[in-house]
Amino acid sequence: MDQISDQEEARLRRLADGVLAGDRTQLARAITLVESTRREDEALAQQLLKAVLPATGKSHRIGVSGVPGVGKSTLIERLGGQLVDKGHRVAVLAVDPSSALTGGSILGDKSRMDTLARREGAFIRPSPSAATLGGVARRTRETLLLCEAAGFDIVLVETVGVGQSETAARDMVDTFVVLLLPGAGDELQGIKKGILEVGDVLAVNKADGERVALARAAARDHEAALRYLRPRDQHWAPTTVVVSAETGSGMEELWGNIQQHRASLVEAGVLERRRGEQASRWMWSIIEERLMTGFRDHGEVRRLLEALEADVERGTLPPGAAADRLLRAYRS
Ligand SMILES: Nc1nc2c(ncn2[C@@H]2O[C@H](COP(=O)(O)OP(=O)(O)O)[C@@H](O)[C@H]2O)c(=O)[nH]1
Numbered sequence: 001m002d003q004i005s006d007q008e009e010a011r012l013r014r015l016a017d018g019v020l021a022g023d024r025t026q027l028a029r030a031i032t033l034v035e036s037t038r039r040e041d042e043a044l045a046q047q048l049l050k051a052v053l054p055a056t057g058k059s060h061r062i063g064v065s066g067v068p069g070v071g072k073s074t075l076i077e078r079l080g081g082q083l084v085d086k087g088h089r090v091a092v093l094a095v096d097p098s099s100a101l102t103g104g105s106i107l108g109d110k111s112r113m114d115t116l117a118r119r120e121g122a123f124i125r126p127s128p129s130a131a132t133l134g135g136v137a138r139r140t141r142e143t144l145l146l147c148e149a150a151g152f153d154i155v156l157v158e159t160v161g162v163g164q165s166e167t168a169a170r171d172m173v174d175t176f177v178v179l180l181l182p183g184a185g186d187e188l189q190g191i192k193k194g195i196l197e198v199g200d201v202l203a204v205n206k207a208d209g210e211r212v213a214l215a216r217a218a219a220r221d222h223e224a225a226l227r228y229l230r231p232r233d234q235h236w237a238p239t240t241v242v243v244s245a246e247t248g249s250g251m252e253e254l255w256g257n258i259q260q261h262r263a264s265l266v267e268a269g270v271l272e273r274r275r276g277e278q279a280s281r282w283m284w285s286i287i288e289e290r291l292m293t294g295f296r297d298h299g300e301v302r303r304l305l306e307a308l309e310a311d312v313e314r315g316t317l318p319p320g321a322a323a324d325r326l327l328r329a330y331r332s
């Protein structure tokens with residue numbers, strides 16, 4: 001373990017105690033530390049995570065995915081509000097699309113979740129979308145753990161991306177909810193199977209106004225398609241609900257399905273094992289990330305890289321030979 005100074009030790013204690021006491025200012029600071037890419041912060045961040053680890057693991061971790069504009073943020077705001085009403089403490093982790101290159105709002109984006117953000121029992125943390133990986137931000141998993149340590153018993157993770165590209169997002173939650181649009185099933189045949197395969201609970205959103213019948217038809221469509229897929233889990237067959245995040249219709253049924261899914265994991269005795277496997281895959285992804293960063297930052301590698309890559313692109317050097325040269329340079 002890296003040595004840390006007395007000053008850092010005090011900062012670490014303040015952060016850890018604050019997080020464990022549910023102090024949201026300290027929680028926000030702790031998340032900022034964990035998200036930092038500065039090397040000196042990384043060691044401190046890991047110590048902090050270690051310090052709060054015993055207090056983690058007690059939430060229902062829920063992912064919400066679907067194409068941009070399907071209504072993820074709107075649904076999270078509504079569901080989150082209803083859960084706070086029931087006495088839950090709800091943390092929302094979202095990738096903030098407004099921080100992307102475009103700067104402006106996309107498709108009437110509701111990512112700020114203003115109403116929920118004002119609630120005492122809710123905590124909303126948007127992360128910059130600059131460095132997303134598998135549908136979530138670089139440190140969403142660590143942020144989730146900090147929120148658990150701060151006493152949030154439900155963590156909602158809004159993802160970006162669709163279906164099977166969201167591996168990292170899928171891999172940090174217990175229940176993965178996939179939102180679908182009414183009538184979009186046919187146009188999206190290509191990705192539909194991929195979407196259905198990753199979802200534990202499917203919800204056709206925007207079932208309001210003239211779209212109600214269309215939404216019900218889409219739900220029947222998806223249910224039929226699901227019957228042809230081999231279930232991913234033995235203990236759970238994915239369910240389909242019809243909702244409107246705007247009017248709130250169907251939200252109770254959706255929440256019922258999400259809870260049943262979680263109960264099925266507990267009953268089948270797989271929740272802890274799955275979380276353990278998720279944690280170990282995360283360890284490997286951090287190892288990969290650190291190795292790649294170290295590799296790219298290596299002086300000799302940086303000196304050689306551009307020319308070798310150009311040779312590979314021109315076809316004058318086999319990729320394997322270039323990789324060998326770079327790896328030799330890195331190891332020496
Ligand atoms: N009519 C209707 N509009 C909705 C519903 N849910 C979301 N929207 C609208 O769809 C747009 C995109 O919603 P947003 O939650 O930002 O989608 P996200 O990109 O998936 O997070 C916004 O203009 C919302 O007001 C719904 O249930 N019904």
Ligand SMILES: [Mg+2]
Pocket residue numbers: 072073074109110111158
């Ligand atoms: Mg959104």
